[in-house]
Amino acid sequence: MKRECIWQADAQQCVFRELVEAFSRPGAVRDLTDWLAGTAAQRAVLATLMDGETTLADPHARLGAADWSLLQARRDTTESARYVVADGRRAPGFQPALGTLESPEMGATLLIEVAAVGSGPLALELAGPGIDGLGIDGRGELHLDGLHPDWLARRADWTAGFPLGVDILLTDAARIVALPRTTRVTITGNPLT
Amino acid sequence: MSYVAIKGGGRAIAGAAAVTEYLRTEQGLDNPAAEPLAIDAILHQLRHLVDRVVSEGGVYHPQFAALAVKQSLGDTLEAAFALRAWRSTRPRLSATPPLDTSRMRLIRRISSAFKDIPGGQMLGPTPDYALRLLRLELMDESPEAFRAVARDWLENCPEADLPDSFPKVLDALRAEGLLPPLGAVRDEAPFDITREPLVFPVPRSAALSTLARAETGALLAIAYSNMRGYGDVHPTVAELRVGYLPVLLPHPVTGELTEAGEVLMTECEVVAMFEADDAGGKPMFTVGYGACFGHNEVKAIAMAILDRALQKGMQDGPENPSEDPEFVLLHVDGVDSMGFASHYKMPHYVTFQSDLDRLRTTRQKSGEPA
């Protein structure tokens, strides 16, 4: 059986470094093509972060039985899982864990696949830590395609009470972009309006 | 001129290692009879040193523990540390189900609660009733005499018909309703302190595993504070057993439980002050549990007392240091505490420069000469 390269430790290290960059600089689009060999970015991120010590929920049934045994993550409900893998084209019909005041890291990481990261009709203005602008209160922008409009509305609720919240990683076939809970998002261009 | 060793740090480290290695082998200078310590000799003749290291190192590997004792020149903190660091490189591949300690192949078993116990008291190897007199005849023991002792002992040892398992003393008390029944806690997955950080409050399994690999002296000191009066466990040793426990692992293919080997361990169950249960039921004794790798009775007893003290602290709030989970569990690890004590030997001149600045500024402000 040919093994996808994303199960190799050195590919996972490279993907992890891209994740570090993505979360450090919200809105900055990172391209994982070099490490994927055809695998979808979301799957590579799962391979990088999952093992038997963490929990994962799959409300949109994106994973097969073989994936679960490879990832080794413990299956959990969307309400309590540390990681949730989702299809961004569908509305988020669930409530993820937001963490607690004492342990905000229990707030979930949502891995959401969309049609395109870095291009598309949905235009967002971003502000917050990690965003490089002129001075510390810089603004960034992000274009997306194929994100159900409910996600941003729900995200605004989920991240309203810092330090509680969720941290989002959006992926398309090969690119990733992060919206940690500290990022303030304004919709500046929307195909639906 | 420079006081900072801009070059030479690497040479200094190599030099320190070399002189330590010199000390290890110094005996061989002009001494043709000098031999390196054999791992086997450490395993057998310094077995309690090995026992401490497997227990505090948190991994049952007596050979590597003996090696660690050898390379650290007998420093148990250093040896346990080396074994722990080796452990960090090993993936966790499988977990055993809870193992039944009534199946231990015992070498020693006592109860101070009852004169006679089901299965009988078995004193076994213990210095408890030995006179601590220096045995000067061992100063110059001949190899022949050394070999004869064990042989003679075995030859004169009567054949005993020992059963495969001994019932636990606590079972009888439990059957009588004087102890709470074993609860559903048995089904909870135990907390793995090597994989999850301790975030308080922690479950009892996290406390037990932290205590099980704690430094013996640290555990003893805190337990002793409870015994002396900073606490009120007032324990009675219901049972202390030492022996070899079969380790059962799921077979990698069939999943069937298979005996993979056995570990030498010490287990102690203390019965402590009784209390009424929350629902207003009959008062019952409470239990403290201690267990560790190797033969280390002081550690198992100290652990059992602290387990009971911590359970009380978790339930009613700590009134003494030994009842405070954070205080106990964060201060008993040998690797953590010895490392931090050692780190004070590292250069701190940046922070000290900063301290000097603050003191001078403060003195200037109060009008004194800096």
Next chain:
Amino acid sequence: MNAMPHTTRGSAYNFGFLDEYAKKEIRRAVLKAIAIPGYQVPYASREMPMGRGFGTGGLQLTLALIGPGEVVKVIDQGADDSVNAVNLRQFIEMTCPGIATTTKTAESTLIQSRHRIPEQPLTATQILVLQVPYPDPLVVVEPSEDKRKVMHGEADYSRLLVKLYEDIVQFDEITISHRYPTRINGHYVIDPSPIPRWDVPRLNDAAALTLFGAGREKKIYAVPPHTRAEPLAFSDVPFRVEDFRDAAGRRRACARCGCTDSFLDEFVGDAGSKTYQCSDSDWCDEQLLQAEHAQGEPA
């Protein structure tokens, strides 16, 4: 296994010493630390083959981050050749074959440091890992971690501020010399590790990510790039960095390179005389080199 280990020829240990599962756990904690700036994420710190307190937290971060092509710099007290820095660098070289090490700040991609942030401003392509002995600034006012976690969550630092205020009443000055409590992104107050106050302003709106690893206390936290980092102070008693002026008010210079805007180490000579020298050895070398170039001498 879902992470086939790096094959390291001829070595008994995995690339980066730690097994891949240990790295995954650290990596998950790192991402949460970045997402919640200043919050101390607990993790199951592994034992490393050097003492707790010698940089095991920083080292675990380095080993979870490091990959082929990395250029690593390790410093202690600002110097690359301090014994502890040498020790850590040798360990990284031994367990991570194929990576490069350097003493030059500008060349490095990953810097592990104890007690200093390099004088040379870091760039967006660099990551700074700081070793942390005490991660929690609230420990001076509250010994129980349980209670501290609530205080942090509520951003309740009133007791810490009272402590600073008492200092001012007693000494007319904030007496905290290093490990200066610093508020990140307007919420969490961190212990920025025992860096001097001199280095604290570098955390504010930095181009590089700074990660903090406390191995013995089993915590990881982060100051992301372009994030607010404000030392706690009062409007009438501002935060002040170390003062390197002499009695006449002149800024002291490094005795080696002549630099007048770096953090200085003080040396006491046999006769009680004092000299000063850059704490950051690479910075000092670079200043010397530049001075030589300016004089037209061969480098």
